[in-house]
Every structure is written in structure tokens, then in C-alpha cells.
Amino acid sequence: MRSPLRASAAIAAVILAMGPACRRAPAPSPDVVALRVTALPDSPADAAWGEAPEHLAKLIPQDLVEPRLMTPSTGEVRVRALTDGARVAFRLEWADASRNDRPGPSQMVDACAVQIPQKLETEPPAPQMGEAGKLVDVTYWRADWQASVDGRGDTIRDLYPNAAIDHYPFDAQSLEKGSPEQAEMAKRYAPARALGNARSGPRATPVEDLVASGPSTLTRVEPQGSRGKGVFGQAGWSVVIVRAWPKEVVEGRRTNIAFAVWQGDRNEVGARKMRTGWIPLLARAAQ
């Protein structure tokens, strides 16, 4: 049997080893409180996150509009937020047993999103993607986009290593490799890309800026400079999303925020998601 003295000493050693961050861990917050800082971290592992209070957001299945998510999956998402006054960084963390970042037939990918009302109003829009006349801004992160940003190539072999391809028309010898003519030809065989609908392929950021005014209205907008980074670890995903701080939310005022999480291996995509209702969002100076 282990001696009580030795056990206490071991616990004390662990606490000491965890360092000052552990000792300063802020209490959980009922709101999403963005702590004012001078520089926003890009990495989910940045020490600055340790200063921000954590909000534990309970997730519920999207079961209001078809197709609904009938079986709940992710129970909660842990949220921390930091702001420099102009921008806000959120760190979303949720438990996920498998990394799903390869798109394909019946291959859904992990994802998350934050949603903020476009205008500060007494009555916020419907939390389910807003409503007509009451738009919401959505910033959406996806695991396959993260893989592209992290260096995954843009060939079918990057998705299916054993794929055998005889020939693509845009690889014809008459087209100089890397030339504008070749790029133009390749576009003809990728209509979504030709239209600027970058659902897949090379990209500079793993996030996308969108606007919505109710279910089925989600529309991408010109990039607003949002960025992000997701890292998959043993416990699941840890994702940073950086976007503009809502301008109307000045000192002493608060707005609302909602979160959504998709788990690829649960076939969650689009409306089949786990989501929150509105949660108060405010900024606060570091103490």
C-alpha cells in the first residue's frame, strides 16, 4: 500500500511542475469574456490563453430544420477569448476521438464555427443562423482546409495515395507547365473553383467568412481577414479562430455569440451539427 506521505509529496511535485499557469487558472465564466491583450495569439498552444477565463458551452443537436441531427454527439465546447480591440481570437476545444480531415464520398470532415449578430440589437436574431433582416456573421473553420494550409498537396494522390491517373487534359504536352494557359484549362475541369467557390484545394487560411439570415441562407462573403489554426491532439481539437471584434460592442456593452461543432466520423455536415444558443460575449481588461 502506498504511504500517504509519499502520495502527498507526489501531488505537490506535480503542482509545482505545472508552474504558474496552473496556479493562475481563472475561474470558469458564465459568459464568453474576451480578455484585452496587446497581441492576439495564432496558436492554440500559446501561453496567453491561460489568462483568459474559460466558458464551457453546452452543445445541443440541430433538430429544428431538416436534415436534423437526431443523435447527439459532442457534449460541450470549451471556449476562451482574447481581443486587441480591433480583432478577437477564440480558442475552441472539444473532445474528438478521430481526426477527420480528408474529404471524399461519404467522408465528412471535422469543423467548427462562431456566430455573432451583425448588429447590436435589444432582441438578438434567432440563434439558428439568424433571420430575415437580422443577419449573423459566421466564421467557419474546417479540418481539411487546415490540412491544406499545413501543406497537403493538391493532387488526388494527396487524398488517395494509391490512385493511378493516366492523364488529365490540362497536362497535355502542348500546355506549358504552370503557365496561365494551363491554369485556365484546368479551371474548365473544376467548375466550383472557376467560380471562386473554394470548397477544397490550396488556400491561405483554414477559415471562411460568411453571412446568414436564417437556415439555408449561409453565403460566403469577401474575405474579412479572418484567420485560424487547428491542432489535433489526444484529447481532440483545439482551434483558434481570429476575426473582427464587433464594432458596436464598446466598453461596457455586450453582444451574443453562438458556436457549432461538426464531427466528421459522425457524418455531421451542414445542418447536421451540434450547436449552442446565444451566449453573452463581452470584453474585459486583464486584471
Add this chain to the structure above:
Amino acid sequence: MARVYNWQLGREMSYWYPESRPKRQFAAVFDTNKCIACQTCTLACKTTWTSGKGQEYMLWNNVESKPYGSYPLAYDVKLLDMLEGQRWEGSTYAGQTIFESAPAGERVLGWRPEEQDYSYPNVGEDDCAGQVDHGAVIQIPHMSWFFYLARICNHCTYPACLSSCPRGSIYKRQEDGIVLVDQNRCRGYQECVRACPYKKVFFNPMTGTSEKCIACYPKIEQGIQPQCFVNCIGKIRMAGFISAPDQARADNPIDYLVHIKKVALPLFPQYGLEPNVYYVPPVHAPVAFNEQLFGPGAGAAMKAYQNAPNDMDLAGLLCLFGSTEAMVAKWRRQGEQIYGFDEKGGELIRVPLREPVHIRPGFDQRLQIIRTNCP
């Protein structure tokens, strides 16, 4: 859900959107009895539309050997198994469609093929329905059977893909009823892949969107038949526009075959989509099998087709298949000549009911030489 009328079921049914028929509906007739599964149609489509990255596995057009062939794997039997009790009372469908049997939370009863389900595009090729025993000889009817089923998107009147898309990214064109995926709006949720019972919508992992047969609409807009039609070696296909049953015109080739002669039937009408590719059923396959695929009219259609040698109109119209690249809007038989016309009544093509026979005697009297067929 709205209530809409589906003439193929002989009754109203539930659908996600109210009835909204296009001004004209693209339609086609495929004669399964002529198909030799050369896959020229498949290649014509492949080289025209799906040669890009992420489209490697896609076959907007495929030809499968029935009863065992299927692409993607088991696309037909899987849903037939899910959709219980497909009972017909005469020409009225008494069972449930895939819209009416949608589970809670879904718009459509469906399933999504796994990646490996696309790995066997020609599974079951030329496999016949039963054992061919030792000592078997050819006899009519055949001891065993198989046939080729060429498939494209059915550009359904009530598309399941369209109804399932939560974003409204799929639309049906008013001018010709062709069903398209808006590549600018699609976000690759694959709800359409799950919903389409014919599995003719495909997810492209390199664009992140779903893609499907477009019925070669740039050609149709110019009055020309799609690539898989004009390249068909067996001349099994005819493209055109179909009228509602109560407005059928005898001089419209599609109307004549579908509504008047009832020799061409929809594929799996019991699903409830009112598909617009119509098949002349294979006359050597069992009626029961054809009824499961093509509905209760299969037996009569087989008899009508078998009677074609005595039916100069039907035989004549079948001669127009593959005779011209143009869409034949109207047709007429005059004696042993069959005429195809465009919409303005201009003559497009004239074919004989019977090809003239030339007999070459083995010995040419004029040249005093023996003619043989051997080199």
C-alpha cells in the same frame, strides 16, 4: 411537405416543394434490347465532362449488366430493401415513395455509398441470372438471361437531390427541366448524394462540391442531342421533350413511345421521382423482374415491342433512333419512309423502314468472275 401529382404512380404524393413543372421537360427513350454494353456512351461522357481532378471515379453515364451489375455497388437493391412494400394496384402505386417514407429528421429516405462502393464500376458484367448447365444449347426463350442497362441522370420531375439540398443549391431549369447543381452555391454537404436513389450525383473531393450529369445542356440549347446519345454505337437512344400524359402528341416521338404506345417505361417509378429517362424493357428478361424495375406496364410494353414487326409505326419510329445528331421534335411515317422534323417542321432526316437488300450473285456474269467474301 406539399401534395403533388405523379402520373407514373397514378396518384398524388408528398414532395418537399409544391408542383412546378417546367415549360418543357427533357426526356429520353433507351431501348435496352439494342444495347451491347460497348460503353462508348460512358467514354463519350467521361472525356467530355469528367476528365478533371476529383472526377476520376465519376461516371455520369454508365452501363451495367442486369441483374447483378450496379454502379455504385448495390445502389438499387439497397434502397429497394429499405423501401418496403412496393405494391401496385393496377396502374396505381399503393406503396410508399422515398419522400413518403422519409425517417424523422430527413427529407428523403436515402443512403450514401461508401468510397469502396464506387470501386467496381462494371461489377457483374455479363453475368447471367442463372446457371448454364453442361450440355446447354441455345434455345428461345433463353435458358438464362441478362441485359444491359444504360443509365444517366433521370432529370426527374420531382428530384430527390433537389428536395434534399438544405441550401437550395440544386435547381430545375424552367426551359427544359434539366436538373443542375449550382457550383457556386454548393457547399459539398452530400445530402443530394444520399438522397438520389439512382446515385447519379457525385461528390468531387478536389472541388469540395457535388457534380452530376448536365444532359449536355449546351448542346440541347442548340437542338443537338447529348454526347452519350450521338455516340451510341447501338443507336439505342433518342432524346426529346415529353408532354404531360393528357397533352401527349402522337407526332412527338417521346410522347408516342411513352404515352401512346406505352412501350417505354420509367426506371423504378415506385421511388416517386417521376424520372424522365424511359426504357424499352428487355424482352427476354422475366416480366416480374422488369416490373420491379419499370413498373406494372412492363408486360404490356414487352408485348408491344415484340409486335413491332407487325406495327409499322412503332418499327418505323425505332428506326429514327441514332439516325441524326439533331433533336427530333416531330416524326411521321409515310409508307415505308420515316421522317424526322425539327420544331419548325423542317425535315431533319428520312430513313427507310427496311434497308434495301442488294443480292450479289456468287458469279458475276458481266465480268465473268467469281465473287467471294474471302480476301
